[in-house]
Amino acid sequence: MFNESVMRTFVVAALVAGALSCTQPAPAPQAQRSPAAPAAQPLRWGMVIHTGAGNFTLASLGDRQEAMRAAMHDALMAGHRVLAGGGSSLDAVQGAIVIMEDSPLFNAGKGAVFTHEGTNELDASIMDGRTLQAGAVAGLTHIKNPIRLARLVMEKSPHVMMAGDGAEAFAKEQGGIEFVPPGYFYTERSWKALQSALEAEKKAAQVESHHGTVGAVALDQHGNLAAGTSTGGLTNKRFGRIGDSPIVGAGTYANNRNCAISSTGIGEFFIRYTVAHDICARVEYQKMPIQAAADSVIQGMLEPVGGEGGIIGLDAAGNVAMSFNVTGMGRGYIGSDGRAVIQFTADDAAAAKQP
Numbered sequence: 230m231f232n233e234s235v236m237r238t239f240v241v242a243a244l245v246a247g248a249l250s251c252t253q254p255a256p257a258p259q260a261q262r263s264p265a266a267p268a269a270q271p272l273r274w275g276m277v278i279h280t281g282a283g284n285f286t287l288a289s290l291g292d293r294q295e296a297m298r299a300a301m302h303d304a305l306m307a308g309h310r311v312l313a314g315g316g317s318s319l320d321a322v323q324g325a326i327v328i329m330e331d332s333p334l335f336n337a338g339k340g341a342v343f344t345h346e347g348t349n350e351l352d353a354s355i356m357d358g359r360t361l362q363a364g365a366v367a368g369l370t371h372i373k374n375p376i377r378l379a380r381l382v383m384e385k386s387p388h389v390m391m392a393g394d395g396a397e398a399f400a401k402e403q404g405g406i407e408f409v410p411p412g413y414f415y416t417e418r419s420w421k422a423l424q425s426a427l428e429a430e431k432k433a434a435q436v437e438s439h440h441g442t443v444g445a446v447a448l449d450q451h452g453n454l455a456a457g458t459s460t461g462g463l464t465n466k467r468f469g470r471i472g473d474s475p476i477v478g479a480g481t482y483a484n485n486r487n488c489a490i491s492s493t494g495i496g497e498f499f500i501r502y503t504v505a506h507d508i509c510a511r512v513e514y515q516k517m518p519i520q521a522a523a524d525s526v527i528q529g530m531l532e533p534v535g536g537e538g539g540i541i542g543l544d545a546a547g548n549v550a551m552s553f554n555v556t557g558m559g560r561g562y563i564g565s566d567g568r569a570v571i572q573f574t575a576d577d578a579a580a581a582k583q584p
């Protein structure tokens with residue numbers, strides 16, 4: 230079994246930017262305070278998304294920034310259409326995540342990162358804050374949209390989580406889930422990310438990390454919260470490794486009594502600190518505002534132990550939270566006014582606060 234420092238070395242060496250078009254050196258590690266510029270006013274209803282946290286800058290995102298912004302805008306608008314029509318937060322979360330899974334730009338679905346062996350193993354989960362029903366899938370190799378299968382596990386099985394071949398057999402049995410050959414998940418960017426990780430591993434060096442996992446949380450017009458997360462995991466992962474994204478309470482959590490959270494970052498830390506549930510527990514039991522609860526976990530608990538990453542969240546009153554302990558986290562929100570706000574780094578925050 231790995232001890233903590235061995236595990237951390239393994240994980241850090243294994244992390245590579247989803248953004249390997251980034252040619253700039255990674256910024257020096259620093260104690261980054263989450264700027265988190267959430268909406269000044271609570272949303273009557275709306276949604277928040279993320280596209281992964283990591284040590285990147287706007288310059289290092291380069292040309293990809295505009296394309297990412299456009300895809301995130303599409304995802305927010307898809308969620309907004311569902312919510313504006315009186316649809317459920319679950320449908321909004323799923324709809325937004327499917328769009329991000331179909332984009333090659335993010336580490337989920339089409340753009341999933343590669344394992345050490347050069348395969349792709351996808352994880353996802355979804356949770357209904359009204360019923361506390363949840364569905365999760367892990368280690369998928371042929372499913373185009375893992376979030377759809379997670380939803381099916383939630384709604385059509387007595388189980389919460391299914392993995393690998395079993396999950397895919399369930400998908401076949403149920404029907405309505407699109408299968409793709411493993412080659413579908415090839416992107417040059419993710420392949421290069423694996424090569425860099427393998428090189429870095431040889432030199433025991435650290436490479437820039439931009440995780441690229443996607444997630445969404447939503448509050449619908451009926452006052453119901455939902456959350457979902459989808460990922461290819463960590464570049465260079467081995468031995469059937471599963472991260473936090475499909476783990477209810479770590480990568481995803483939704484409960485109408487407190488909040489909805491989707492996480493991104495080094496999953497091992499998010500699992501051990503049960504991040505998503507811990508934030509919601511602080512909201513409920515300690516009556517903390519959601520942003521303060523998120524900062525106390527992401528910066529107060531995770532940052533000192535090297536648990537890089539962040540979260541997006543919404544509480545039952547429509548307060549938006551965004552918190553991260555690295556230099557950037559792709560993130561956006563939209564409320565009933567239909568105005569989408571999309572940000573990547575700490576510096577974007579100031580601009581978003583303007584009316």
Ligand code: ASP
Nearest residue numbers: 440442462472493494496
């Ligand atoms: N949390 C994901 C995992 O550990 C990775 C990420 O968020 O980028 O699998």
